[in-house]
Amino acid sequence: MPEGPEVEIVRIGLKDVIGQKVIKVKISDNKKYSEQQKQLNLLKSSEIEKIDRKGKFLLWFFNKRGVTYAALNHLGMTGVWHLYTNHIWNSFASPFEHFKHYKLYFQLSNGDHLLFSDVRTFGQFKIHDPKLILELKSISTLGPDILDLPFKTELFIKRIRGKHNNRTVEIGKALLNPAIVAGCGNIYKSEALFVAKINPFNPVNKISDKKLQKLGVALSRVGQLALKNKGTTLRDYSHVDGYPGLMQNELKIYGRKEESCSSCKSIIKANKQGDRTTYWCSNCQK
Numbered sequence: 001m002p003e004g005p006e007v008e009i010v011r012i013g014l015k016d017v018i019g020q021k022v023i024k025v026k027i028s029d030n031k032k033y034s035e036q037q038k039q040l041n042l043l044k045s046s047e048i049e050k051i052d053r054k055g056k057f058l059l060w061f062f063n064k065r066g067v068t069y070a071a072l073n074h075l076g077m078t079g080v081w082h083l084y085t086n087h088i089w090n091s092f093a094s095p096f097e098h099f100k101h102y103k104l105y106f107q108l109s110n111g112d113h114l115l116f117s118d119v120r121t122f123g124q125f126k127i128h129d130p131k132l133i134l135e136l137k138s139i140s141t142l143g144p145d146i147l148d149l150p151f152k153t154e155l156f157i158k159r160i161r162g163k164h165n166n167r168t169v170e171i172g173k174a175l176l177n178p179a180i181v182a183g184c185g186n187i188y189k190s191e192a193l194f195v196a197k198i199n200p201f202n203p204v205n206k207i208s209d210k211k212l213q214k215l216g217v218a219l220s221r222v223g224q225l226a227l228k229n230k231g232t233t234l235r236d237y238s239h240v241d242g243y244p245g246l247m248q249n250e251l252k253i254y255g256r257k258e259e260s261c262s263s264c265k266s267i268i269k270a271n272k273q274g275d276r277t278t279y280w281c282s283n284c285q286k
């Protein structure tokens, strides 16, 4: 699943669509999209004004004759944006059969073709009132972003400790809560805990502030490294231009079950934590 750095790379990859006008909209038959047909069709003749990112969400803003439209876009497990020049698009015999998992398509005023494809349909592109979009619970409750520079470690510690300062949840689970740290998913959670030398199964209330500060630094370092490497591609994630990320080559612990730890040569462990798999080195991470 794309995490904050992957979504940020997609946002950056979409920079060329800013200022373009949507001249044609095509919507898939999938219920999630077809039931919004009326709202999505309103985007026809609008200009794409900007695309922001909050955690793992992209926030799209369109302007049509002075009226702003906004959409909340999540890539889910397999959502990918593709941008094609007219020349390449026309080289597909029948593009919508080629991209049979497309959910939404915009033809742009410069001739480019922009398409949102999502095989498993966990993603979304939902029109919202632009005045209220930042007040949606999924946005307003987000914690410090893994890509914030500098990372807001104090806020992170405050959020992870919780109101009563006695949170007993395992740290590996806590890091997947976007109200604690936004844009961190299962991969970068494992990586950051490895860098900070913290066992993912330790309860939060047994971890010192000093260790949590170290974890804040680790989250930021891992997030920036992922950004520099243009994200992790394990299966579906790709850039808007179709290229994969390279961060998978930099992962120290995630996906490396039974390989030897890069730091101490012990065998890397993997186990279920909640409904996700966590990877750790029991020698390095106490």
Ligand SMILES: [Zn+2]
Pocket: 261, 262, 263, 264, 265, 266, 281, 282, 283, 284, 285
């Ligand atoms: Zn180790």
